[in-house]
Amino acid sequence: MSEALQNEILPLEIEELTFEAGGKRLIKEVTHKFRAGPRTVILGPNGAGKSLLLRLCHGLLKPASGKIRWCGAAADDPARHQAMVFQRPVMLRRTVAANIDYALSLRGMDRDARKVRVEKMLESTGLSRLANSPARVLSFGEQQKLALARAWAVKPRVLFLDEPTASLDPAATHAIEDVIDAIHKAGTRIIMTTHDLGQARRIADEVLFMHRGRLLESSPADAFFERPEDEQARAFIHGELLWWDQPETRLQ
Numbered sequence: 001m002s003e004a005l006q007n008e009i010l011p012l013e014i015e016e017l018t019f020e021a022g023g024k025r026l027i028k029e030v031t032h033k034f035r036a037g038p039r040t041v042i043l044g045p046n047g048a049g050k051s052l053l054l055r056l057c058h059g060l061l062k063p064a065s066g067k068i069r070w071c072g073a074a075a076d077d078p079a080r081h082q083a084m085v086f087q088r089p090v091m092l093r094r095t096v097a098a099n100i101d102y103a104l105s106l107r108g109m110d111r112d113a114r115k116v117r118v119e120k121m122l123e124s125t126g127l128s129r130l131a132n133s134p135a136r137v138l139s140f141g142e143q144q145k146l147a148l149a150r151a152w153a154v155k156p157r158v159l160f161l162d163e164p165t166a167s168l169d170p171a172a173t174h175a176i177e178d179v180i181d182a183i184h185k186a187g188t189r190i191i192m193t194t195h196d197l198g199q200a201r202r203i204a205d206e207v208l209f210m211h212r213g214r215l216l217e218s219s220p221a222d223a224f225f226e227r228p229e230d231e232q233a234r235a236f237i238h239g240e241l242l243w244w245d246q247p248e249t250r251l252q
């Protein structure tokens with residue numbers, strides 16, 4: 001198998017995906033094909049179901065019904081070729097460098113190769129000067145950079161990011177977006193959630209718009225922002241509040 005195909009798990013096809021919890025249907029018949037290439041931003045108001053959809057795709061939650069299918073040449077072991085970064089990352093009680101090193105050791109990489117990769121990740125994310133600091137004393141923004149470095153270190157084919165800048169100030173947000181851009185350019189497929197329109201405009205090649213557990217629109221980013229087809233998406237882009245209608249979530 002050629003090197004490019006060795007980790008190719010895309011496309012990812014999800015079909016009629018439904019998720020239920022606490023007696024409610026929270027994700028409703030979502031169908032989409034994630035192809036290789038573009039950066040996908042899953043956009044929508046708080047409570048839309050963005051994080052749930054991401055967790056379903058990453059295999060952390062089990063759907064009530066529907067299909068999740070990885071279709072690439074390496075799809076027999078999809079877990080090995082994907083990673084996820086959460087809004088509030090959990091750091092190990094070790095140094096910054098050791099956090100990255102640990103992620104690599106779990107993948108069975110030998111010590112010399114790990115050393116080179118850790119250095120490269122620290123440099124690429126601007127964390128070199130903090131290499132020997134305990135990870136848990138880092139600021140939120142620095143911790144989020146470390147979470148990205150740790151996930152990127154294993155060279156995943158697909159990286160899921162759940163609101164990676166939600167609690168960060170504009171400067172830290174900008175720095176994280178730069179790292180996301182570098183990860184994309186290095187060949188990792190980015191699939192991320194945000195409720196921040198500005199961020200979606202800066203990052204997205206493709207937008208999936210969610211509301212009340214449904215995927216209401218999926219379009220190339222230019223088309224989405226210029227001519228959103230869905231009425232709720234239009235309202236969201238124009239800054240109008242979208243209400244979460246609780247009765248609609250109840251199971252029949």
Ligand SMILES: Nc1ncnc2c1ncn2[C@@H]1O[C@H](COP(=O)(O)OP(=O)(O)OP(=O)(O)O)[C@@H](O)[C@H]1O
Pocket residue numbers: 021022024026044045046047048049050051052053163195
């Ligand atoms: N285990 C659960 N049991 C019951 N309800 C849940 C559960 N997990 C999530 N929910 C509900 O599902 C809905 C969608 O949650 P989700 O976290 O996916 O939203 P989101 O779009 O990521 O919102 P945010 O922008 O606030 O992160 C919310 O109303 C949430 O309260």
Ligand SMILES: [Mg+2]
Pocket residue numbers: 050051052162163193
């Ligand atoms: Mg969320």
